[in-house]
Amino acid sequence: MVDLRKGRQLAAPGSDLEGREKHPVLQVAWEDAVAYARWAGKRLPTEAEFEFAARGGIERKKYPWGDELKPDGKWMANIWQGRFPYENTEEDGFRATAPVASFPANGYGLYDMAGNVWQWCSDWYRHDYYQDLAAGAKPAHNPQGPPDSFDPAEPRVAKRVMRGGSYLCTDQYCTAYEAGARGKGAADTGTNHLGFRCVKEKGDAARFAR
Ligand SMILES: [Ca+2]
Numbered sequence: 001m002v003d004l005r006k007g008r009q010l011a012a013p014g015s016d017l018e019g020r021e022k023h024p025v026l027q028v029a030w031e032d033a034v035a036y037a038r039w040a041g042k043r044l045p046t047e048a049e050f051e052f053a054a055r056g057g058i059e060r061k062k063y064p065w066g067d068e069l070k071p072d073g074k075w076m077a078n079i080w081q082g083r084f085p086y087e088n089t090e091e092d093g094f095r096a097t098a099p100v101a102s103f104p105a106n107g108y109g110l111y112d113m114a115g116n117v118w119q120w121c122s123d124w125y126r127h128d129y130y131q132d133l134a135a136g137a138k139p140a141h142n143p144q145g146p147p148d149s150f151d152p153a154e155p156r157v158a159k160r161v162m163r164g165g166s167y168l169c170t171d172q173y174c175t176a177y178e179a180g181a182r183g184k185g186a187a188d189t190g191t192n193h194l195g196f197r198c199v200k201e202k203g204d205a206a207r208f209a210r
Contacts, residue, residue: 022099024117024195030160030187033120033196042198044122047161047182048143049199054113054164054179056106062178064106064113069171077103077115077177080170096167096192114177115169117195118162118185124149125159125184151184159184166193 028036037043045053054064061067065076075081075092082089094102101111123129123145133140149158162183165176176183185194 020097020099022101023097024100024112026097026117026192026195027190028120028194028196029190030120030185032190034122037196037198040198042200044120044196045199046142046144047121047123047163048140050113050119050121050163051179053108053110054106056108056110056113058107064179065104075103077112077165078167079115079165079177080168082170084168084170084172084174094167098167113164114179115165116167117164117193118166118176118183118191119164120185120194120196121145121161121163123161125161125182126150127152149187157186158188160187162194168193 034044055061056064058064058066063069063076065071070076078092078094078098080088081091088095092098092103098116100116103111103115105111106113124147126146126149129143129146133143145161149160151157151159162185163181165174165178165181165183168174169176175181185191
């Protein structure tokens with residue numbers, strides 16, 4: 001396990017922070033992200049919280065900043081430009097991860113809610129969870145995710161939700177930086193394009209300290 005408290009191994013065991021002090025941490029399994037959040041008196045966001053936060057107060061827009069991928073010709077997130085996976089033109093300035101807050105914040109003042117690295121959410125992944133909620137008699141309020149995981153593509157793998165897309169996403173086939181796009185990943189596995197962010201609410205620190 002990467003010792004996040006030391007903060008010295010950014011991407012994998014043996015990697016170092018030299019010149020990358022402000023890049024997101026990578027290669028962290030869901031369990032380790034949860035352990036870090038708990039240690040810090042915080043927690044991972046739910047999937048619903050992540051999307052609510054990503055939309056930044058603007059409703060029914062494709063991206064956290066609006067409906068245009070490049071408003072005024074400007075890239076708003078660190079994604080992939082060029083013919084994936086053969087050519088990365090780095091038009092947005094970054095080949096792989098970017099330091100956090102390299103692009104404008106959304107309406108809530110939150111950075112990197114799209115692109116750069118995927119981010120773990122606390123929910124189990126079920127492909128039909130939101131369909132089921134939508135079919136219910138009442139609107140769902142602050143959904144916390146299903147009680148277990150089920151991905152028809154890999155039914156035996158316990159998966160958690162991830163959100164936001166990454167520097168490997170492209171408008172050619174993986175537009176996961178869209179505000180409504182969902183991702184999923186095996187809870188015990190980290191990758192080089194997946195990180196996390198923590199959330200804190202009033203009372204969390206006291207609750208986790210018990
Ligand atoms: Ca890029």
